[in-house]
Amino acid sequence: MRIFQYLINGISIGSVYAIIALGYTMVYGIAKMLNFAHGDIIMVGAYISFCVTNYLGLPAWASVLAAMAVCTVLGILIEGLAYKPLRGTPSLAVLITAIGVSYFLQNAAQLIWTSSPKNFTSVVTMKPISLFDGQIVITGEVLLTVGVSILVMVGLTLFTSKTRTGKAMRAVSEDRAAAQLMGINVNRTISTTFAIGSALAAVAGVLLCSTVPTLMPTTGSMPGIRAFTAAVFGGIGSIPGAMLGGILLGIIETFSKAYLSTQFSDAIVFSVLIIILLVKPAGLLGKQVQEKV
């Protein structure tokens, strides 16, 4: 029975990784850059939600909306101020800038909210469901996290395949120059991608802190890196890949914590990643690009 409980917990934390990984993968697919500040946007989202509920006394749903709104604006600002001027420069320049933005956000959060941990109140008020005489407990957070992540994935898939903006995104992701020549505003498309990715990060932040209630300026960085790993694991650029990668990563993490070692769980997770990438360099659902000779 314990194994099922671990599985459920793994899927739950994995779903949070999946939502974060979706942001990484979308930005990578369209802007062809790794936005290492993505994890810190999660933290900002969680802080905004925390402030709205604790200082303004508004209900949880309002705090989520506020977090999404702030993070969307933040994402567009970061893209416009830090990354857009570097478009066309070597990818290393953008990567270093992204790391810089990440530290900037962490330190700004430390100035505003100090480094002392805040106790995040879960946005879920539902009582846990107990099955098999309490051998398996499904909390409201688990249900919410899994539900939201499925919703987000289905929504994003529909969005990219059905809408005009989504099609423009796919076109930009495949061939930026050709898309431009078909009249697509590439800059605006990239901004939209950052907006969506950052709004998702806000949701992920609230879900993450509802499950693990400690909120600090560095809260986003480790889940950010794990989610990035998940995106690579599933095949970066692929929406279902990010989802699959995130959930698998969550399960592997929970199982290694439960059965092997808590301290080495990260080492185990990353070892699995290395092995997978040795066998399938493009990730689980990634497209193998044949190098033209």
Place this chain on the structure above:
Amino acid sequence: MNEYSKKMLKVPTYTLLREQDKDKQPVLDVRNLGIDFGGLTAVDGFNITIGPTEISGLIGPNGAGKTTIFNLLTGVYQPTRGSVLINGIDIKGMPTHKVNKLGIARTFQNIRLFTDMTALDNVKVGMHNGIKCSFASSVLHLPSYYRSEKQANEMAMELLDFMSLTDVADQKAGSLPYGVQRRLEIVRALATNPSIILLDEPAAGMNPSETTELMHQIRRIRDTFQIAIFLIEHDMNLVMNVCEAIAVVNYGRIITKGTPDEVRQNPAVIEAYLGREEGKTDAEN
């Protein structure tokens, strides 16, 4: 318009406007265009005027600067000198997607379709600016979304049908045969609702019967949509048969312009293609 007519007086007599295009504003007017890459002059002193329903060709040996000229006309490169006017509007400093909106569309020498998307979606990407639908209504799937989506679908299918591509509408563009991909690229360009379409080697890799079919289609595009076509092509049979005016470039400069017959007999063209008498090679066909 008046401003333009003044300019038009200065148009040299070498322009070959079709009878019906004589008094109309040219769709493309290029004056003294040039670009340098570092110290290298890739294109220099390029002039051309294309009427609203003209089919013209751009020929020249490999490396003559033909594709560079196309890149200048579509705003991919910013020229070092000279100006490009599309429907009377100077494209100087405009981002590429805005230049496209002025009414110029193109295909590519090495096909650049969105290979992971279906043929239909490729066309719909081309229609991007034509579909009027707000972000909110497409996310929330309001009735206006379905209406515009339906309209877009119908228009895209109509365009595909025009080039006999309805059968492959739902197939991934990357999986289509080469000749079909070339035709699809033309449809995608047409979907942007251009007034001039640039075709970069549309017959490359096509067999003779496909090329003949393409010639009919090029004329049909002009006649149906009443737009201008400007093409780069190495297949002399196609160029001589389809184009009403031909410009020949070599080393980034125009060496001659004229009707197919004039170009065929021009010694400078023969020299550019075949080399001088003493350095003559038989590689050219």
